[in-house]
Amino acid sequence: MLTVENLRVSYDRIAALHGISFHVEEGEIVCIIGANGAGKSTTLRAISRLVPAEPGSKITFRGENLLRYPPEKVVSQLGISHVPEGRRLFDNLTVMENLRLAAFARKDHQQIERDLERVFSIFPRLKERITQKAGTLSGGEQQMLAVGRAFMSGRRMMLLDEPSMGLAPLLMMGVFEALGELNKEGTTILLVEQNARMALKFAQRGYVLENGRLVLAGTSQELLDNPDVKKAYLGG
Amino acid sequence: MAYLLQHVVNALQWGSFYALIALGYSMVYSVLMLFNFAHGDIFMVGAYIGLFVATGLLALGSAGAVALPNWAVLVLTLILAMALTSVVGMLVERVGYRPLRRAPRASAALTGLMIGITFETLNLALLGAKRRSFPALIETTSYQVAGVSITNTKIMIVVISLLLMLALDQFVRRTKWGMAMRAMAVDIFVVPLMGVPINTMAALTFALGSGLAAVAGVFFGQAYPVLEPYMGMLVGWKAFVAAILGGRGSVLGAALAGFLLGFIEIFVAVVFPSTLRDLIAYSVILLILTFRPYGFFGEPYSARLRL
Numbered sequence: 001m002l003t004v005e006n007l008r009v010s011y012d013r014i015a016a017l018h019g020i021s022f023h024v025e026e027g028e029i030v031c032i033i034g035a036n037g038a039g040k041s042t043t044l045r046a047i048s049r050l051v052p053a054e055p056g057s058k059i060t061f062r063g064e065n066l067l068r069y070p071p072e073k074v075v076s077q078l079g080i081s082h083v084p085e086g087r088r089l090f091d092n093l094t095v096m097e098n099l100r101l102a103a104f105a106r107k108d109h110q111q112i113e114r115d116l117e118r119v120f121s122i123f124p125r126l127k128e129r130i131t132q133k134a135g136t137l138s139g140g141e142q143q144m145l146a147v148g149r150a151f152m153s154g155r156r157m158m159l160l161d162e163p164s165m166g167l168a169p170l171l172m173m174g175v176f177e178a179l180g181e182l183n184k185e186g187t188t189i190l191l192v193e194q195n196a197r198m199a200l201k202f203a204q205r206g207y208v209l210e211n212g213r214l215v216l217a218g219t220s221q222e223l224l225d226n227p228d229v230k231k232a233y234l235g236g
Numbered sequence: 237m238a239y240l241l242q243h244v245v246n247a248l249q250w251g252s253f254y255a256l257i258a259l260g261y262s263m264v265y266s267v268l269m270l271f272n273f274a275h276g277d278i279f280m281v282g283a284y285i286g287l288f289v290a291t292g293l294l295a296l297g298s299a300g301a302v303a304l305p306n307w308a309v310l311v312l313t314l315i316l317a318m319a320l321t322s323v324v325g326m327l328v329e330r331v332g333y334r335p336l337r338r339a340p341r342a343s344a345a346l347t348g349l350m351i352g353i354t355f356e357t358l359n360l361a362l363l364g365a366k367r368r369s370f371p372a373l374i375e376t377t378s379y380q381v382a383g384v385s386i387t388n389t390k391i392m393i394v395v396i397s398l399l400l401m402l403a404l405d406q407f408v409r410r411t412k413w414g415m416a417m418r419a420m421a422v423d424i425f426v427v428p429l430m431g432v433p434i435n436t437m438a439a440l441t442f443a444l445g446s447g448l449a450a451v452a453g454v455f456f457g458q459a460y461p462v463l464e465p466y467m468g469m470l471v472g473w474k475a476f477v478a479a480i481l482g483g484r485g486s487v488l489g490a491a492l493a494g495f496l497l498g499f500i501e502i503f504v505a506v507v508f509p510s511t512l513r514d515l516i517a518y519s520v521i522l523l524i525l526t527f528r529p530y531g532f533f534g535e536p537y538s539a540r541l542r543l
Contacts, residue, residue, distance in 0.1 A: 048429060071428035081429070088426040090419040092485075101415045105431035153431050 034209035040192035076105035079156035091135030102152035140171035196233035238383030251498025257475035260445025273348030276472010283453030325446025370457030483534025
């Protein structure tokens, strides 16, 4: 479904990704684990076209050259949504406005209403707070809203940047459970996480990113059993 | 009492100009984190476009082609001036600011100043240094209410200005474009992830602000019928002050501050010699900003501009 080949990204001429290649198949949950600064967020931003890929990089989505699309069309035409690092909600907008804004480019008004209902059925807490400003939500509720927002904007594929960050274990489980449900309904998921154990339990396959290079790939079980991964990412 | 009320009426009209122009400054500042220092000159361009549309329509009438009643000329002038000035505003954004979206803010501010000077000198080069008078489109009637003389022109200016501000407020609050504008004010980087084309939104923001400036220009032409190439400079700076005083991202704030400026200026001139008007008026505003650095409705913010 998504194929990334030789992806290179630089910030101010300092390379952040040195030509990485990986793929995600339809219906899969794939994770990229790695330390802070390894290039995980950059990878997702390049797919969302928020940062430019260097010449020679190739990203195809369902057979199409993704790099031809501007960021808003990656969302609205290809159906790839992105939950950014730190959630980045619009604090001055209400919960409902955050969700409706995510449907900005959509014309299927009846389906939008059904999707809103679906978001509220997955996250009933959000429904109680629709008129509240997003900035006043708790951390867990904010993450729910960030996922709900992505669900409204496009859901062939969801890119998730550290969804567990700053969440208590119980809340984190809740969010991952909801993501699992969305995946069962057909959303392909690409997840990047510092919390390697959680990510590998959730995903079917994974990649390990170190200093802008993919150094390992395998099924989640293989990576969980790998001694290097254990030592570096799973606390020994 | 009647004497004071007379000044209230004048202040409302004067404040309408500031408020209409301030809204354009305020929206661009809020949505794109940019001071569009060319905005005062967009007001000037709007006034001139209005002038040409109005004289053109009147000439058509006297040539016997299409004789429109004056009120229709005024309505058409307002609509066409808004539309054409919006196009000018969108061009300014496209040519002047879009290439600098990721450049330091100082570069963008300088660009604005240069675009403004370009408009002024272009006007000078094309039309010469002479002042031009705006044709009166409505026959002035004065009403005496409680000893205060109110002209129909003043009523029209204040009422239409207020209606437009109300419409803008509703647009920003209730439509999805308004929602996107408010979202851009806090986190422009993430807005494209909602499927929102930010270039279109930037163009829309400039179009709306320029349209309102054009209305201010046409009304200015009705109230003080003399136009000159530098008419936008001082008025533009003052409207900019009003936009800051109102608070970033607040339509209500910019409008209120515009009217407040009108009131302060008019009433300072009532008490003090008019040569001291701006000195005193802007000292007062400096004082207000000392105690409310984010303006009336602005909140301490940290707009996220980068990754």
